[in-house]
Amino acid sequence: MTTTSTRKPRSTLRPADRIFAGSTVIAGSLILAALAAVAVFLIAESIPALIVDPAELKGAPSSFWAYVGPLAFGTVWAAFLALVMALPISIGIALFISHFAPRRIAQGLGYIIDLLAAVPSVVFGLWGIKVLAPAVTPLYGWLVQNLGFLPFFAGGVSGTGRTILTVAIVLAVMIIPIITAVTREVFLQTPRLHEEAALALGATRWEMIQMAVIPFGRPGMISAAMLGLGRALGETMVVAMVLSPALVINFVLTGSQNPSTIAGNIALNFPEANGVDVNALIATGMILFVITLVINSIARIVINRRKAFSGAN
Amino acid sequence: MTAAAQSTGIVNSLTTGRLPRWATWVILLGSWAIMGVIFALIAAGSGTEFNISAALLLGLFLFIVLIFVFAYLVEGLRQAKDRLVTALVVSAFLIALIPLISLLFTVVSNGLPRFDPGFFGQSMRNVVGEGGGALHAITGTLLITGMATLISVPVGLLTAIYLVEYGRGALARAITFFVDVMTGIPSIVAGLFAFAFFALILDDPGIRFGFGGSIALSLLMIPVVVRSSEEMLKLVPNELREAAYALGVPKWLTILKIVIPTSIAGITTGVTLAIARVIGETAPLLIISGFTASMNYDLLSDRMMSLPVFVYTQYQNPGSEVQPYLDRAWAGALTLILIVMLLNLIARLIARIFSPKLGR
Numbered sequence: 001m002t003t004t005s006t007r008k009p010r011s012t013l014r015p016a017d018r019i020f021a022g023s024t025v026i027a028g029s030l031i032l033a034a035l036a037a038v039a040v041f042l043i044a045e046s047i048p049a050l051i052v053d054p055a056e057l058k059g060a061p062s063s064f065w066a067y068v069g070p071l072a073f074g075t076v077w078a079a080f081l082a083l084v085m086a087l088p089i090s091i092g093i094a095l096f097i098s099h100f101a102p103r104r105i106a107q108g109l110g111y112i113i114d115l116l117a118a119v120p121s122v123v124f125g126l127w128g129i130k131v132l133a134p135a136v137t138p139l140y141g142w143l144v145q146n147l148g149f150l151p152f153f154a155g156g157v158s159g160t161g162r163t164i165l166t167v168a169i170v171l172a173v174m175i176i177p178i179i180t181a182v183t184r185e186v187f188l189q190t191p192r193l194h195e196e197a198a199l200a201l202g203a204t205r206w207e208m209i210q211m212a213v214i215p216f217g218r219p220g221m222i223s224a225a226m227l228g229l230g231r232a233l234g235e236t237m238v239v240a241m242v243l244s245p246a247l248v249i250n251f252v253l254t255g256s257q258n259p260s261t262i263a264g265n266i267a268l269n270f271p272e273a274n275g276v277d278v279n280a281l282i283a284t285g286m287i288l289f290v291i292t293l294v295i296n297s298i299a300r301i302v303i304n305r306r307k308a309f310s311g312a313n
Numbered sequence: 314m315t316a317a318a319q320s321t322g323i324v325n326s327l328t329t330g331r332l333p334r335w336a337t338w339v340i341l342l343g344s345w346a347i348m349g350v351i352f353a354l355i356a357a358g359s360g361t362e363f364n365i366s367a368a369l370l371l372g373l374f375l376f377i378v379l380i381f382v383f384a385y386l387v388e389g390l391r392q393a394k395d396r397l398v399t400a401l402v403v404s405a406f407l408i409a410l411i412p413l414i415s416l417l418f419t420v421v422s423n424g425l426p427r428f429d430p431g432f433f434g435q436s437m438r439n440v441v442g443e444g445g446g447a448l449h450a451i452t453g454t455l456l457i458t459g460m461a462t463l464i465s466v467p468v469g470l471l472t473a474i475y476l477v478e479y480g481r482g483a484l485a486r487a488i489t490f491f492v493d494v495m496t497g498i499p500s501i502v503a504g505l506f507a508f509a510f511f512a513l514i515l516d517d518p519g520i521r522f523g524f525g526g527s528i529a530l531s532l533l534m535i536p537v538v539v540r541s542s543e544e545m546l547k548l549v550p551n552e553l554r555e556a557a558y559a560l561g562v563p564k565w566l567t568i569l570k571i572v573i574p575t576s577i578a579g580i581t582t583g584v585t586l587a588i589a590r591v592i593g594e595t596a597p598l599l600i601i602s603g604f605t606a607s608m609n610y611d612l613l614s615d616r617m618m619s620l621p622v623f624v625y626t627q628y629q630n631p632g633s634e635v636q637p638y639l640d641r642a643w644a645g646a647l648t649l650i651l652i653v654m655l656l657n658l659i660a661r662l663i664a665r666i667f668s669p670k671l672g673r
Contacts, residue, residue: 129628289502
């Protein structure tokens, strides 16, 4: 502590001031407390499932982890597939809106993409099962016939189209608006002078983007991808409605034996579960919570490193 | 073609070796025409239906290839790459439009048959097969979301005020970070939390009630409210605050009478968008609020239906005659989309009409 050589004039603190400031602090702390409570209560309700004899769980797996394993795999696999499809399209859209579309209509085009984010997930689920699945079934048949030598299309083809690839397509559509929104913000923040310098040197628009926009936006693109991944990992209703699940681990995209996801499994089984099965489902939910928390934290740390960028969400 | 153009000695060297402006559109229409003819022949040959979506998609693909080839021949590799990327970027946007248009079209066309007064005037109590409606679900959605708003807005707004007006140091940084992290909590985890919390506190292992759904939804809503309000409070010019202090107004009154009224339009917009985000949440309500066929006005006891869960259960648990259940599910989906779109529209209108005009 240094001496107070320059004394600041201090205003008198009125009681009302203290009450108001105090209540804002309480509200802020409440958020931290809520997040801590999420962790604590999920753990508390998970413990019975971890210590119970696994034979009492639904399906009598050899251990709790044998029960979670396929689900965790399915979660990550479906989200990864969705990300692979969504990322190039989202970056394309973001570039289109930020650098290619005529300035006057660019904002309107952004709203159109935001409309996708406004559609509730249960409606996406309904659309996926009633429209998309029948539409892609012939395509799957063709893929299995002609590309059956690839492990992704091995084995028989699903007759209903309710495969993990269909789920991943719907998930991709759902995360496109998120990834687009974040990358668009980053692309728009590229320093004007960098872009104009590139153009002045005779670069074409694509070369300008390569030289100025992409290097500037790379951290933003990475974290946008991770935010999209986080959303895809936790998406529930689409998986519950579209997928025909099985407790397997495989990489087949078009077969009838598909690994389910943690969230989808909870939604399908929770309403009828009782006893220790409820605890088992909560325990899987806690694992999902941990996975998404880690991914989102990394994404946020990457975003926050760039101070100018204030998390468009 | 280039050789011919150069040998005739065109005067303006800056415009030589360029595809004419109409070339892009001609190539695009040409490739669609080619694919259309090919698919029409296939359809005629095999007797199947004309597959218009495949024709359009493959035509787009052909266009991307052709524009690259033509530009490469006329303009050289660099311009060709530029045109290739332009075509790719535009097609990315068009591809994203396909599911949006298809979804809106399906929901409207399938939802309209049951989008009638009966749907909004009846519950599903004692209804098997045709008839029935979603009154109980709409009431439940309004009650649960309303309660969630009542919880989230004070907490979220006060937190935003703390972050903008008071917060310095570790606590503020921690709150900012965790609010960001909270936006990524999967909705189903929020539902599981509400369930675990009330099951332990109230010692009821099969607990289902509406208020738990409100808690779960506010967990998802608070971070959105905090983020948007924070941005809006930051927009209030510091001069306004300083003018108030100079007049001797205490800080809390400055915030209540100067800062919040200035930013109220933005805050309302943010809250409306947050409501729009959570009103379509299905998974947490499925977990903690459950489903029922009857009206329930009491948030604190018994299962309470909500519109998204209504859509889900109508689809998932149909009776022996499936079609009426599906019709109700689509009508529910249409209602849900209309509500969300309306909320978004209101939010944008508020933002446009009431936002203070910052002179610039």
